[in-house]
Amino acid sequence: MSDELANMSQEAGELLRYAMDPHETPYQNKRYAGLMEQLYTSPNFKLIFDNVAQGLEIQVLACTPHGVFLAGRERSPFAFKMEDYKGSMRAEERIVHGVFMLAIAAYCFPTIEVLDQDDEVLRPRMSVDQVVAFVRDMCKVCKGNNPEDPEHGGTEIQIAWQAITGLPDVILTPGGKLAMGCLAGIARYAFDYLVDNGLMRRLSEDNHGNYQPTPAYRIQVKQLAGNQTLKLIQSLRHLNVSKEEPITNA
Amino acid sequence: MRSAIKMHGSDIIVDPWEKALPGRMRTLLLTAPVHRMENSKGHRMAELQKQDLRMLALRVLDATIERMGLGHGAARTAILDEVAPLARQADETLSIEDSRAIVEIVIEGLLNDTERRQAFKEAYASVESKNILWRTFSFNLLEEFSPDGNVYLRVTVEGIHLYTGMLGYNIEDAQVASEIVLQYQISRGRLSDAVQTAKEAEIRSIQYDTKIQGLLNAAKRDIHQVNWIKDAMESISDAREHILQRLSLEKQIVEVIEEKYISAEVGEYQQLTELKKQVNRCMSRHMDLHRLLISVNPEYLDEQLQQGFKMRSFNRLPDLDKEIFQPAILFTIGQLTEVTKEIFRSYSLPIPPHLLSLELLIEKLTAPIRDDKPAIADTTNPELAEIHTEEELFSESDVENVKLLQQEAKGTIRLSQVIEMAQETKMPLSTQRLLVLDALRNFGAESEASYSVKLAGCNFKNHEFTGDDLILEYKHE
Numbered sequence: 001m002s003d004e005l006a007n008m009s010q011e012a013g014e015l016l017r018y019a020m021d022p023h024e025t026p027y028q029n030k031r032y033a034g035l036m037e038q039l040y041t042s043p044n045f046k047l048i049f050d051n052v053a054q055g056l057e058i059q060v061l062a063c064t065p066h067g068v069f070l071a072g073r074e075r076s077p078f079a080f081k082m083e084d085y086k087g088s089m090r091a092e093e094r095i096v097h098g099v100f101m102l103a104i105a106a107y108c109f110p111t112i113e114v115l116d117q118d119d120e121v122l123r124p125r126m127s128v129d130q131v132v133a134f135v136r137d138m139c140k141v142c143k144g145n146n147p148e149d150p151e152h153g154g155t156e157i158q159i160a161w162q163a164i165t166g167l168p169d170v171i172l173t174p175g176g177k178l179a180m181g182c183l184a185g186i187a188r189y190a191f192d193y194l195v196d197n198g199l200m201r202r203l204s205e206d207n208h209g210n211y212q213p214t215p216a217y218r219i220q221v222k223q224l225a226g227n228q229t230l231k232l233i234q235s236l237r238h239l240n241v242s243k244e245e246p247i248t249n250a
Numbered sequence: 251m252r253s254a255i256k257m258h259g260s261d262i263i264v265d266p267w268e269k270a271l272p273g274r275m276r277t278l279l280l281t282a283p284v285h286r287m288e289n290s291k292g293h294r295m296a297e298l299q300k301q302d303l304r305m306l307a308l309r310v311l312d313a314t315i316e317r318m319g320l321g322h323g324a325a326r327t328a329i330l331d332e333v334a335p336l337a338r339q340a341d342e343t344l345s346i347e348d349s350r351a352i353v354e355i356v357i358e359g360l361l362n363d364t365e366r367r368q369a370f371k372e373a374y375a376s377v378e379s380k381n382i383l384w385r386t387f388s389f390n391l392l393e394e395f396s397p398d399g400n401v402y403l404r405v406t407v408e409g410i411h412l413y414t415g416m417l418g419y420n421i422e423d424a425q426v427a428s429e430i431v432l433q434y435q436i437s438r439g440r441l442s443d444a445v446q447t448a449k450e451a452e453i454r455s456i457q458y459d460t461k462i463q464g465l466l467n468a469a470k471r472d473i474h475q476v477n478w479i480k481d482a483m484e485s486i487s488d489a490r491e492h493i494l495q496r497l498s499l500e501k502q503i504v505e506v507i508e509e510k511y512i513s514a515e516v517g518e519y520q521q522l523t524e525l526k527k528q529v530n531r532c533m534s535r536h537m538d539l540h541r542l543l544i545s546v547n548p549e550y551l552d553e554q555l556q557q558g559f560k561m562r563s564f565n566r567l568p569d570l571d572k573e574i575f576q577p578a579i580l581f582t583i584g585q586l587t588e589v590t591k592e593i594f595r596s597y598s599l600p601i602p603p604h605l606l607s608l609e610l611l612i613e614k615l616t617a618p619i620r621d622d623k624p625a626i627a628d629t630t631n632p633e634l635a636e637i638h639t640e641e642e643l644f645s646e647s648d649v650e651n652v653k654l655l656q657q658e659a660k661g662t663i664r665l666s667q668v669i670e671m672a673q674e675t676k677m678p679l680s681t682q683r684l685l686v687l688d689a690l691r692n693f694g695a696e697s698e699a700s701y702s703v704k705l706a707g708c709n710f711k712n713h714e715f716t717g718d719d720l721i722l723e724y725k726h727e
Contacts, residue, residue, distance in 0.1 A: 022599055027398040058600055065397075070600050078600030085594045095583045098590025099575075101597065106575035110366050112567050113388075118467055122394040122401060124367045138579060160586055161579040197599050215396055224596040225567050225574075 008042075011035055012049040016058070019068035020078075022198030022216075026067055039063060061223050064119060066215045069223070085193060092163045099160050100183075100190045103135045105221050108213050115222065119215045127207035128191060132169055132183045139165050170208070184208050272376045276387050279372040280412045283391060284308075287359040294355065297348055300341040306356045309333050311413040314392065314405050316449075318456050323395070323402030329357065357403070360392035407460045414453055436506050436525070445521055448528035452535070459539050466542070490543045493536050500533045644684045651681040652688060656701070656724060665689050665720040666710035673712070682714060689720055 015035040018024045026033035038045045040063075053060050057076030061069040072078030082089070089097070107130070108123040109115040142161040164183065171179040178185040191211050194200040199217040203210040284307045291298040313332045317324035330350045337349040344352070361367055369388040376385045391409040395402055405413065432448055465486075507526050514522055568574055578586065651672070659668055665686065672682050693703040706719035 020600055020602060025399055071595065071598075072600035076600070077603045080595040080598045080601070082591065082594065084598055084601055091587065092583050094590055095586045098586060098593050099579055101590075101593045102570070102575045102578050106571040107366065110368055110571050112569050114366075114368055115567050115570065118395070120395045120397045122396055124361070124363050135579075138576065142579060158583050159579075160581055160583065163583060164579070194597060197597055199597060212401075220597055221570070222567065224593065225570065227592055227596060 005044075005048075008045050008048050009052070011038065012045065012052045015039065015049055015068065016052060016056075016070075019070050022196065024067070025198075026065065032067070036063070036065075036068065039068070062219050064215075064219060066119060066219065069216070069219055071223075086189065092158065095160055096163055096167070096183075096186055097190060099164065100131070100135065100187050103138075104131055104187075104190060104194070105224070107131055107134050108217070109221060115218070115225065117218075119218050121218075122215070123213045123218070125203060125210055125212045127211070128178075128184050128187045128209040129207040131187045131191075135164060135183065135187075136169065178208060268377055272374075272385075275374045275376070277411075279374060279387050280389065280391075280408055282372050283359065283362070283370045284412070287356070295351075297341065297344060297352060298355070301337055301352055302340070303356055303359070306333060306337060306353065307360055308413060309336055310353065310356055310360060311392070311405050311409055314403050315410060315413060315453055315456060318404055322397055322400075323404035326357065326394075326401065326403055329403060330354065357392070360409070361394060362390070407464065410453060410456065410460065414450070432503060432529075436503065436510055445525050445528065448525055448532070452528060452532050456535070459535060463542070486543055490540065493540045493543065497533060497536050497540070500529055500536070503529050504533075644680055648678070648681045648684045651677050652685050655681075655685060659722065659724055662721055662723045664706055664710070665722055666712070668722065669712065669715060673714075679714065686715060689722060693720065 015032070018029065018032040018035070024032055026036050039049060040046075050060065053070070056078065057073040058078055059071045059073055061071055063069075070078075072080055082094070086097070104126075107126060114123075139161040142159075143165060167186075168182045170184045171182040173179050178188050180186065180189065188209050191200055191202075191209055194213075194217065195202050195211070198214060199220060200211045200213055203212055284304050287307060288303045291301070291303055310329055310333055313329050314324045317328065330353050333353045333356075334346065334349040337352045338344050338346070341349075358364070362370055369390050372387045372389075373384055374387060375382050377383075389408040390406045391412060393404050393406055395404060504526060507522055507529070511519070511522055578589070581589075655668055655672055655677075658671065668685060669682055672685060689703055692701060702723045704721045704723070706721045708719050709717065710719040
């Protein structure tokens with residue numbers, strides 16, 4: 001085995017290490033930038049990098065000037081587990097967190113044109129309170145379209161907006177922090193998770209937290225947008241919309 | 251059908267009104283967001299009443315464009331620093347924080363933050379095939395972007411159009427005109443005008459840069475969006491020729507400036523230096539753009555290679571709000587169970603699992619117990635010992651004795667008499683000294699003194715004290 005090949009293999013591992021660290025960026029770490037340059041210019045290095053990633057069941061989502069973006073496949077030791085987001089969540093709690101994740105993306109990218117802009121164009125600053133109001137307004141529209149009390153059944157058949165409507169906007173702990181049992185607490189948790197993963201910047205504590213998406217967030221949302229499960233929502237929405245009144249004043 | 255109008259010795263081609271109208275309408279519409287900002291200021295904060303937000307908006311664009319000439323764009327704080335004093339000039343009662351908040355409002359207005367930074371959308375009527383059709387003109391004026399981890403503001407092509415008022419003009423022609431004017435101004439010694447013209451020429455260079463860059467970015471995003479042969483190749487070829495001419499012209503301008511240095515008067519040196527810097531900056535921008543144009547075709551071919559084999563998705567990107575978020579909240583918890591896991595997964599980096607190393611585990615478990623530092627700062631009181639000091643010159647009884655003497659002495663009395671009283675009652679010497687020092691302290695102290703002290707105009711002498719006698723006047727009620 002040639003020295004060059006051995007070096008490349010080591011460097012491919014190094015690049016994977018940087019890509020897994022949300023706080024490493026090519027514009028701040030020259031070594032990372034150098035390895036990315038090699039990824040673009042050396043077909044052999046790219047082949048080794050792709051193969052190492054494949055061997056670890058890691059999916060290379062995108063290679064951009066903002067870094068390499070990875071995701072663990074289902075069988076990978078790096079695969080995402082729900083406990084990585086938050087441990088011991090009830091089904092409806094998880095759904096509310098999921099809806100907030102969708103709401104943040106929808107708030108940031110209100111139209112296809114906006115989502116399709118250059119990765120480096122930054123989206124607006126937003127606060128926890130703004131996103132809570134955004135979700136709350138949408139739930140009010142849903143409730144307005146369904147004025148009768150919903151039939152209460154098991155958790156499984158409860159509709160997402162009903163689960164959200166039952167939660168207060170803000171509850172503070174005795175220490176003055178946001179409690180997890182309120183919408184602001186859930187939104188804050190979601191934002192902080194995105195910050196930890198390098199997808200948001202925390203700007204201030206005003207309005208329970210002010211944030212701005214990083215270019216990496218747009219890249220991840222574009223990936224998410226191509227996801228089969230979201231396409232499932234798109235296809236099923238016609239089914240649901242026929243049962244519910246369409247949302248007109250959104 | 252075109253008509254030609256003779257103007258200043260040159261032919262200007264004017265399109266028939268049907269063709270020209272949509273372009274002119276768009277020119278007009280570019281100003282709509284700025285007017286809207288001014289008209290709606292009453293709803294926002296009282297401090298805005300004395301401000302012309304249109305003027306501040308143009309100044310924000312101006313300051314940003316100026317910085318675009320030097321690098322990526324402008325840092326938000328730099329724009330706030332530059333424009334906030336203008337807001338304070340309009341209303342001197344404003345605090346620095348309030349003036350910065352007003353500029354923030356203007357920046358947010360230009361970014362269209364209230365509409366979550368979507369493009370401004372202005373509807374207008376257009377005459378097409380003798381019918382009136384309603385169309386929408388979408389545009390952005392200002393953008394915030396992060397090419398290298400730092401955050402910058404930059405003015406869009408439409409924003410530059412709005413600022414320069416150059417709508418309807420061909421960029422290339424405007425640039426040529428600007429540089430001819432610049433040469434004329436230098437040769438006539440109109441240097442302050444020449445500095446202004448050079449600044450305008452730089453703005454046009456930036457505008458040109460943005461146009462070409464936009465074309466390239468569009469092709470990079472989706473190669474199918476640009477008809478490379480028809481649109482891009484022709485524009486790039488024209489632009490390359492144009493930039494080469496500009497570089498040559500700007501070189502000539504620098505030569506004219508250097509010649510002017512020889513005959514310049516003292517006050518003109520600074521203007522000439524500024525002018526030279528400005529033209530050099532334009533040249534540097536043109537050279538960067540020229541380098542970009544040289545590399546554009548190979549880059550495009552690479553893109554074509556990469557994107558050409560990429561399977562075109564049959565589904566366009568979804569509208570996240572209307573097609574995903576809104577339908578999702580109408581789904582049941584059961585329907586959304588799988589979806590949410592996918593959402594979380596998408597946002598999560600692969601988390602490296604902890605690989606057990608028995609050696610490391612045992613090493614950590616059996617590590618010697620360290621004296622951990624206390625969790626909070628050590629705030630125990632230090633051991634302090636009182637250092638020895640000399641005893642005070644006067645005791646409390648001395649103070650009490652002096653008070654007694656002063657109470658006994660009524661009206662006006664000489665110091666020598668009070669000392670005699672003390673000696674007669676056998677008060678200690680320390681009391682007598684305190685009495686004398688107190689009188690000296692009050693001498694000339696006027697309002698602060700509890701009694702007034704004046705010179706008696708004669709000396710006194712007893713076995714302990716000697717000197718000028720003093721008259722003490724006590725202010726007893």
